[in-house]
Amino acid sequence: MNQTLDTILQRCSVRRFTKEQVPQPNLDAILRAGCAAPYGGFEPPVRLIVVRNATVRERLAQAEKEGVDRQWSHKPDEEKYWNLFFAQAPALVAVLFRPTSVGGFDASSEERIGLCSAACAVENMLLAATSLGLGACFVGPMPEAKAAFETILGVAPPWEFIGFVAVGHSAEPTCEKKPADRKNMVQFLD
Numbered sequence: 001m002n003q004t005l006d007t008i009l010q011r012c013s014v015r016r017f018t019k020e021q022v023p024q025p026n027l028d029a030i031l032r033a034g035c036a037a038p039y040g041g042f043e044p045p046v047r048l049i050v051v052r053n054a055t056v057r058e059r060l061a062q063a064e065k066e067g068v069d070r071q072w073s074h075k076p077d078e079e080k081y082w083n084l085f086f087a088q089a090p091a092l093v094a095v096l097f098r099p100t101s102v103g104g105f106d107a108s109s110e111e112r113i114g115l116c117s118a119a120c121a122v123e124n125m126l127l128a129a130t131s132l133g134l135g136a137c138f139v140g141p142m143p144e145a146k147a148a149f150e151t152i153l154g155v156a157p158p159w160e161f162i163g164f165v166a167v168g169h170s171a172e173p174t175c176e177k178k179p180a181d182r183k184n185m186v187q188f189l190d
């Protein structure tokens with residue numbers, strides 16, 4: 001093993017954070033890792049917006065809550081608000097993508113290339129946070145909240161919001177242990 005593989009295998013989703021700010025050099029390194037990810041097309045179809053302001057995070061939480069209420073009006077509060085933890089993270093990186101403009105592909109292929117590129121940036125940021133001793137989780141919010149999030153974040157077409165990388169100092173005791181392998185995810189066609 002090496003340090004890179006150790007980081008990949010150690011990474012786990014962290015959903016509880018202390019109130020301590022993410023030091024600026026660490027946040028810069030996480031963003032740099034996100035921007036260094038592979039992408040499809042001639043230029044990266046990915047944008048990152050950093051949200052640290054507590055009032056903006058509160059507005060995002062309120063938008064998520066309203067989206068959840070519209071979607072799951074019949075569910076009790078303790079069952080439906082599980083994703084609101086994201087707004088407690090001291091730093092949120094909103095991830096945006098757009099369809100690539102390579103040309104010659106149909107719209108859904110161009111959208112897929114944009115989404116895959118965003119996924120690469122997300123994983124790079126999660127790994128960077130892990131390597132710096134921070135906790136992070138990717139949060140794909142309630143679809144009903146997407147339009148409200150885009151308004152709050154100032155996102156306009158062709159850009160689309162896909163989710164947040166929530167980052168902070170972990171307030172969780174340990175990472176949940178990963179299964180030794182995930183053999184059912186891999187097939188060899190030798």
Ligand SMILES: Cc1cc2nc3c(=O)[nH]c(=O)nc-3n(C[C@H](O)[C@H](O)[C@H](O)COP(=O)(O)O)c2cc1C
Nearest residue numbers: 011012013014015082083137138139140141163176
């Ligand atoms: C596309 C995507 C969407 C996700 N959305 C959420 C989410 O909305 N809320 C959440 O708590 N975790 C979310 N996660 C994190 C997954 O729950 C987590 O990665 C998975 O359970 C595996 O656990 P691990 O990250 O600790 O290995 C998401 C992950 C991905 C890749």
